[in-house]
Amino acid sequence: MLKKSRKYSLLWLVVLMAALLIAAGCGGQDAGTGGDSEAPDVVKLGFLSPITGPNSAEGAAARNAFLMAIDAANASGEFPYTIEVIVIDDASKPEVGAAGAQQIVADEKVVAATGHWNSGVAEATIPIFKQAEIPLLIWGAIKEGLTSPENYPYITRSAPTAAQENEPLANILIKDMGYKKWFIVSDVTSYGEANTEVFTKILADMGCELLGTEKVQEGTVDFRPIIQKIKSSGATAVYFGGVVTEASLLKNQMHEAGMDDVLFAGISGIYSEDFLKIGAEAAEGALAIKPGIDPSKSPEGQKFLDDYAAGGYSEPVGAFTPYAYEAALILLNALKQCGDNPTPAAMVDAIKDSETTGIMGTTTFNEFGQTNNVAAYMLVVQDGKWVSFDESEYATGTRVLPQP
Amino acid sequence: MELLFGQIINAILLGCTYTLVAIGFSLFFGVMDVVVFCAGDIAIFGAFSIMGAYTILASAGIFSVLPFTVAVFILLLVASILCASLGLLTYRFSVKPFENTSALMPLLSTIALGVVIKEVLGLVFQRVVNPLAKAAASGGEALAVQGGRNPQAMPVLIAPDGTITERNLIIIGVTLFLLLALFLFLNKTKIGLSMQAISQNKDLSRMIGINVNRIVILTFVIGGVLLAIGGFLVGSYNTIIRFDNGTMYGTKGFAAAVVGGLSNIYGAIVGGMLLAFVEVFVSGYIPNGTAYSSIIAFVVVVFFIVFKPEGIIGEKTVEKV
Amino acid sequence: MTQKTLEISNISTRYGQIPMLMNVSLEIRKGHIACVLGANGAGKTTLLKTILGMVKADTGSIKLNGESIDHLPTHKRVEKGIAMAAAAFGTLHKMTVEKNLKMGAYYINDNKLLNERLEQVYQSFPILKERLNQKAGTLSGGERTMLTIARAVINKPTLLMLDEPSLGLAPIMVEEVFRVIKKLNEKDNMTILLVEQNAQKALDVSHYGYVIQKGQIVFKGEPDELRSSEYVENPVAG
Known part of the structure; x- marks a missing residue:
C-alpha cells in the first residue's frame, strides 16, 4: 500500500x-x-489598465480603444515597422500593476508605455518607469501629483486632474453667468482640500466675494447648521468640492430650507446617478462640470464612436475610453517624430514636446508634464436627469437659474 | 434672529437623534455594566430594515390596500421585531459570554459585532448595478475611491405630504413621546423598576427575588425597539441612510451617554442635547467651524470624563458599606 | 414532632477551585432563631447565598419545609419564602426608602395587601417612616440596616436570613437591631437564620447555634453549650 x-x-x-x-x-x-x-521592424508599447476586477468595464474599453488606434496605424503603412502592444491587466491592484510594469521595462523593444485608471496603481509603477527611463503617459488616473517636477519628463498625463476642472467651471459660472458671491463647501479628503484650495484662489483672482468655507467629514449627513450659515451669509452660489453623497444631501437640505434661490454647482465628482436619486426633485437646477469634450460633438470624435461601435466590443465606451484612444494618438504622433529607429530616450522628448490634435481637442503638456487641454462642459439637472447645459431649457431660457 | 432660531431647531432635532441612541447605551450599561458599542449600528439596522420592508411591502402593493398610518405602523413593528432580535443576539453572543470577564471583553466583542452589522448592511443593500461603472461615467475616479456601497434614500414616511416644519414637529413629538413612555415604564411598571434596581445593585436585585436574567434580556429587547425607532427618526431626518452611519451615531450616542453619566437615562437626554448644541453652534457660528465641530464636541466629552466623571446630572452617591 | 423550616444536608460549594463550604449540614426548627457564628471568611455569607441559590452547591441538598428547593433559581426560592437581609449588599441607593421597601415586596401583587404590609413594617421600624421619601443612599448605617431588615420581612418570609446585622454599627444601634430581631421572632413568630461575628449578642437571642470554621461546621448546640465551648470563650469573632 x-x-x-x-x-x-x-x-x-x-x-x-x-x-x-x-x-x-x-x-x-x-x-x-x-x-x-x-x-x-518591431517596436513595442506597454499598455496598462484594469481588465479584470472592480474597474474592468472601464479598463477593457480603454484597451479596446487603444488597440483600435494602433491597429489602424499599423494598417495605414505610415510606420516603417510594426507596432506591438504589451497589454498588462493591473486588476486595479498596485502590486499587480508594478509586476506588469517590470515586465514591460524588461522588454528591450519597448519605447514607451501608457496606462492607468487607478491613481494608486500609477503611484506604484511610476518609480519603475522612471528608473528604466521609459516614458509613461497616463490617460485615466486623475489624482494630483502624479505629474510633478520630480517625475518630469518621464511621466506625462493627457487627462485633466480633478483640480483642473475648476478652471472651466469658474469661467462659465463667474465670467459668463456672473455669480460673484460664493460659499464653498467641501470635504476633508485630499480631493476636497485640493478643490477648495484651487477654487478659493480662482475666486480671489476673479475678484469674487468668498463669504465662507466649510469642510465636512466624509459621511456627514446633517448639513443644516451650515445651510443656516449660508442663508445668513447672503451668498448667491454654493460651490461643492467633494463627492456625490454629501453633495446630494447638501442640495436636498438646501431645497428643504427653501433655498432654491441659491445656485448649486460642483465639480465632476457630483455628476452621478446617485445625485439624482438621493436629491430627487431637490436636485433640479444643480450644475456640474465634466472634463473633456463630448466626442459626439466633433466629426473626429463621432468617427471614433462609430468605429468603436463597428468593432463589436462588449464593453461600452466609458468616460475615459476617448482618453485612452487619445493617448494612442499622442504616442503615435511622438513615434513619427522619432523617425525610423525610435528609442525610449527619444520618445521622452518627443512626448513632452508633442502637440496632438485628436478627438478631445489639442493636447500639449506644461512644464511638469500635465496636459494643458482642460476642455470641459457643463451639465445641469433637469427633470431628474443630467443634461448638457447647452441643450437644456436653462440655456434656452425656458427655465431660469437662481439670480447671480 | 432667524439664524439663531433656525440653529436652535437644528440642534434640538440633532439632539433628539443623539438622545435615543444615548438612551440605548444607558439602558444596556445600566443592567449589564458594559458598554454595548454596537448600539448605533443596531439603530441604523432599524432604519435599513424599515427601508427594506418598505421596498418589499410597497412592491407587494400594501400601501394601496392599507391606510398609510397602518402601513407605517406595520413597518415600525417589523423593524422593532428585527431590532429586538438583534438586541437579543447582541446580548446572547457578545455580552453574556463575557459576563464574568473584564469589561473590556464585551466592549471589544460589541465593537466587532458592530462591524459585522455594518458590513452585512453594506453588502445586502449594495446596488445591483455596478456603481463603479457609474462613477466612471461621471469622469471621476474619486467616486470609485468612495467605494461601491452607496447610501440609500430613506422612504419619506414621516409626514409624507406635510411641510418640513410638520416633519420636524413629528420627530420632536415622537422623541418626547418615547421619553415619556420610557419614564412611565421605568417608574411605574415592575419590569421598569426591576431594570432600575438591577442598574443600581445587581446582587441585591437578585437577592430580593428579581429574575435578573429575564430582565436583562427584556432590556435588550426594549433597547432594540427604542433603537429601531431611533434609527427610523435618524433616517427620516437625514433623508438618507448609509450603512456606516452606525459608527457615527454610536460614537456620538456613547459620548452623550458619558456626558450624562452612562447609567442615567435622564443624563443621556441632557448629554445628547448638549452634544448637539455644541456641534450645531460651533458649525453655525465659527468660520469654517464644521471641520472642528466634532472635535470640539468630543473635547467637551473629555472634559466631562476628566472633571465630572459621574456625569452632568449624576449624583455623588457613594454608598459606604 | 417539631417542624423543620430549613434542612441542609452535606452542602459543598466552591469558588473556582477553592472550596468554600465542605459538607455543611444544618437545620432550623419552625419559630426558632438559629445562629451561625464564625470569623470573616469562614463561609457564613457563602452559606446564606447557597441557601438562596445565588451560589451553586456542588453536592448536598436543601429543603424548605420538607420540600427540596435544590433545582430552583434564586427568584423562585424568594417566591417560596426565603428572604435575606444583608447590609453588606447595600440598598437601591437611588430609590427612596419607600421604593426600596416596595421592591422588597416584589411578589406581592395585591396593592391592598402591600399597603397593609407597609403599615406593619412602619410600626416595627418607626425610624423608617420618617425617612420614607429620602433616598436610601443618604441613610445612616443604622437606618440602612433597619431598611435592609424591613425590606426582607415585608414578605413575611418563611425563613428570614440575616447576614451580620450588627456589622459596623454603634453599640446603641446594635442593641436596637437585636431588640428588633427578638421581636420579629417572638411577636411575628418568624423563623430566623442569623449569621454573626458578635457571638454574645447572637447567642442571647438564639435557640440554637452553629460554629463555622474554614467552611466546616465545627460545633453545634444550645446557646449555653456554645457559650461554654472553646469557640466562644476564645471568640473567633474579630
Whole structure:
C-alpha cells in the first residue's frame, strides 16, 4: 500500500514538474522570439489598465480603444515597422500593476508605455518607469501629483486632474453667468482640500466675494447648521468640492430650507446617478462640470464612436475610453517624430514636446508634464436627469437659474 | 434672529437623534455594566430594515390596500421585531459570554459585532448595478475611491405630504413621546423598576427575588425597539441612510451617554442635547467651524470624563458599606 | 414532632477551585432563631447565598419545609419564602426608602395587601417612616440596616436570613437591631437564620447555634453549650 501510494505521489510530482517546465518553456520561447528577432521592424508599447476586477468595464474599453488606434496605424503603412502592444491587466491592484510594469521595462523593444485608471496603481509603477527611463503617459488616473517636477519628463498625463476642472467651471459660472458671491463647501479628503484650495484662489483672482468655507467629514449627513450659515451669509452660489453623497444631501437640505434661490454647482465628482436619486426633485437646477469634450460633438470624435461601435466590443465606451484612444494618438504622433529607429530616450522628448490634435481637442503638456487641454462642459439637472447645459431649457431660457 | 432660531431647531432635532441612541447605551450599561458599542449600528439596522420592508411591502402593493398610518405602523413593528432580535443576539453572543470577564471583553466583542452589522448592511443593500461603472461615467475616479456601497434614500414616511416644519414637529413629538413612555415604564411598571434596581445593585436585585436574567434580556429587547425607532427618526431626518452611519451615531450616542453619566437615562437626554448644541453652534457660528465641530464636541466629552466623571446630572452617591 | 423550616444536608460549594463550604449540614426548627457564628471568611455569607441559590452547591441538598428547593433559581426560592437581609449588599441607593421597601415586596401583587404590609413594617421600624421619601443612599448605617431588615420581612418570609446585622454599627444601634430581631421572632413568630461575628449578642437571642470554621461546621448546640465551648470563650469573632 505504502509503496503504491508513494509511486502515485512520485507520478504526480513528475507530471507537476513537467507542467512547470512546459510553462516555463513557453515563456522562455516567447522571450526568445523577442530576443532573437532583432528585426528593426518591431517596436513595442506597454499598455496598462484594469481588465479584470472592480474597474474592468472601464479598463477593457480603454484597451479596446487603444488597440483600435494602433491597429489602424499599423494598417495605414505610415510606420516603417510594426507596432506591438504589451497589454498588462493591473486588476486595479498596485502590486499587480508594478509586476506588469517590470515586465514591460524588461522588454528591450519597448519605447514607451501608457496606462492607468487607478491613481494608486500609477503611484506604484511610476518609480519603475522612471528608473528604466521609459516614458509613461497616463490617460485615466486623475489624482494630483502624479505629474510633478520630480517625475518630469518621464511621466506625462493627457487627462485633466480633478483640480483642473475648476478652471472651466469658474469661467462659465463667474465670467459668463456672473455669480460673484460664493460659499464653498467641501470635504476633508485630499480631493476636497485640493478643490477648495484651487477654487478659493480662482475666486480671489476673479475678484469674487468668498463669504465662507466649510469642510465636512466624509459621511456627514446633517448639513443644516451650515445651510443656516449660508442663508445668513447672503451668498448667491454654493460651490461643492467633494463627492456625490454629501453633495446630494447638501442640495436636498438646501431645497428643504427653501433655498432654491441659491445656485448649486460642483465639480465632476457630483455628476452621478446617485445625485439624482438621493436629491430627487431637490436636485433640479444643480450644475456640474465634466472634463473633456463630448466626442459626439466633433466629426473626429463621432468617427471614433462609430468605429468603436463597428468593432463589436462588449464593453461600452466609458468616460475615459476617448482618453485612452487619445493617448494612442499622442504616442503615435511622438513615434513619427522619432523617425525610423525610435528609442525610449527619444520618445521622452518627443512626448513632452508633442502637440496632438485628436478627438478631445489639442493636447500639449506644461512644464511638469500635465496636459494643458482642460476642455470641459457643463451639465445641469433637469427633470431628474443630467443634461448638457447647452441643450437644456436653462440655456434656452425656458427655465431660469437662481439670480447671480 | 432667524439664524439663531433656525440653529436652535437644528440642534434640538440633532439632539433628539443623539438622545435615543444615548438612551440605548444607558439602558444596556445600566443592567449589564458594559458598554454595548454596537448600539448605533443596531439603530441604523432599524432604519435599513424599515427601508427594506418598505421596498418589499410597497412592491407587494400594501400601501394601496392599507391606510398609510397602518402601513407605517406595520413597518415600525417589523423593524422593532428585527431590532429586538438583534438586541437579543447582541446580548446572547457578545455580552453574556463575557459576563464574568473584564469589561473590556464585551466592549471589544460589541465593537466587532458592530462591524459585522455594518458590513452585512453594506453588502445586502449594495446596488445591483455596478456603481463603479457609474462613477466612471461621471469622469471621476474619486467616486470609485468612495467605494461601491452607496447610501440609500430613506422612504419619506414621516409626514409624507406635510411641510418640513410638520416633519420636524413629528420627530420632536415622537422623541418626547418615547421619553415619556420610557419614564412611565421605568417608574411605574415592575419590569421598569426591576431594570432600575438591577442598574443600581445587581446582587441585591437578585437577592430580593428579581429574575435578573429575564430582565436583562427584556432590556435588550426594549433597547432594540427604542433603537429601531431611533434609527427610523435618524433616517427620516437625514433623508438618507448609509450603512456606516452606525459608527457615527454610536460614537456620538456613547459620548452623550458619558456626558450624562452612562447609567442615567435622564443624563443621556441632557448629554445628547448638549452634544448637539455644541456641534450645531460651533458649525453655525465659527468660520469654517464644521471641520472642528466634532472635535470640539468630543473635547467637551473629555472634559466631562476628566472633571465630572459621574456625569452632568449624576449624583455623588457613594454608598459606604 | 417539631417542624423543620430549613434542612441542609452535606452542602459543598466552591469558588473556582477553592472550596468554600465542605459538607455543611444544618437545620432550623419552625419559630426558632438559629445562629451561625464564625470569623470573616469562614463561609457564613457563602452559606446564606447557597441557601438562596445565588451560589451553586456542588453536592448536598436543601429543603424548605420538607420540600427540596435544590433545582430552583434564586427568584423562585424568594417566591417560596426565603428572604435575606444583608447590609453588606447595600440598598437601591437611588430609590427612596419607600421604593426600596416596595421592591422588597416584589411578589406581592395585591396593592391592598402591600399597603397593609407597609403599615406593619412602619410600626416595627418607626425610624423608617420618617425617612420614607429620602433616598436610601443618604441613610445612616443604622437606618440602612433597619431598611435592609424591613425590606426582607415585608414578605413575611418563611425563613428570614440575616447576614451580620450588627456589622459596623454603634453599640446603641446594635442593641436596637437585636431588640428588633427578638421581636420579629417572638411577636411575628418568624423563623430566623442569623449569621454573626458578635457571638454574645447572637447567642442571647438564639435557640440554637452553629460554629463555622474554614467552611466546616465545627460545633453545634444550645446557646449555653456554645457559650461554654472553646469557640466562644476564645471568640473567633474579630
